[in-house]
Amino acid sequence: MAESVTVAELVQQTRLDVYAGEAYLEKRKITVSDISRPGLELTGYFNYYPHDRIQLFGRTEISFTQKMTADERLMIFRKMCGDDTPAFVVSRSLPVPTELQQAAAEANIPVLGAKLATTRLSSLMTDYLDGRLAERRSMHGVLVDIYGIGVLITGDSGVGKSETALELVKRGHRLIADDRVEVYEQDEQTLIGEAPAILRHLLEIRGIGIIDVMNLFGAGAVRSDTPIQLVVHLETWTPDKNFDRLGNGDETIQIFDVTLPRVTIPVKIGRNLAIIIEVAAMNYRAKAMGYDATKTFEDNLNSLIQENSAIDEGQDAIPNSPATDSVDGTHSSAQKPTGKDE
Secondary structure (H helix, E strand, O other), rough: OOOOOEEEHHHHHHHEEEOHHHHHHHOOOOOOOOOOOOHHHHOOOOOOOOOOOEEEEOHHHHHHOOOOHHHHHHHHHHHHOOOOOOOOOOOOOOOOOOHHHHHHHHHOOOOEEHHHHHHHHHHHHHHHHHHHHHOOEEEOOOEEEEEEEEEEEEEEEEEEEHHHHHHHOOOOEEEEEEEEEEEEEEOOOEEEEOHHHHHHOOOEEEEOEEEEEEHHHHHHHEEEEEEEEEEEEEOOOOOOOOOOOOOOOEEEEEEOOOOEEEEEEEEEOOOHHHHHHHHHHHHHHHHHOOOOOOHHHHHHHHHHHHHHHHHHHHHHHOOHHHHHHOOOOOOOOOOOOOOOOO
């Protein structure tokens, strides 16, 4: 987790325009991802002013300031300039009040802007800051993008994670991270995984060493980050261990506050792990789209049991034929056949 982000990094990543204070972009630090819309502050209410946040001015705020006198604007803007206020941002390319530029210059605070709508601009900055300032966890594993699904491959050291990832890359999928995966929570339902800077695009293969995947396979074989949607755990096969064969054992793992589905795959000589993991990702996507092969099998099995039960019940309900009710199939004395001879 980064303790802070400079305003210069925010400007570069979100492509903001610098209206004033370019010399202070590297000096001003952002420590929280929340964005403030200073509506109440413009009316003079500063009891709970979040001075450590980026102050975003939209059409509502700019329209309100136009009804204030120049002295009122200057007084309010000066009160908004805290020692830890990172920057002022104006959306929709709206005109920046002269008094705001004056107060910001006195406090060495940059004034930024963008053409985007206020809500879109706020979301853009929040998403970036959430990713940079979020708590991170380093996990041992390999992260691969398979058909657009982020698959985190875990397992003991030497079980074959990196070799499997290499085979997946050769099959057209993309590598995000090998050995160490930096994981952070984007929101309550989404985990993002990325590689540490020192390991980006690199893969370790025992016997060969470190290889650069992007250099060998091209830019299309790597990706900087991806949401993690499925965890595949590789475990050495032993005769005394039972593995799920029908897929009805819903296994999960919790990382931060997000619960992810997990599949345990036994590792054994002769098994093509890359294809198996590829199919696991495809099966996960099919389940997400509403099709569950295990449920289909269970429904078919239940239907077959019901059909067999109905046949058995029908046979039990048929009475013995009076013409052949004896054990040897001869006619009973109670109902003898009649004929002309009789």
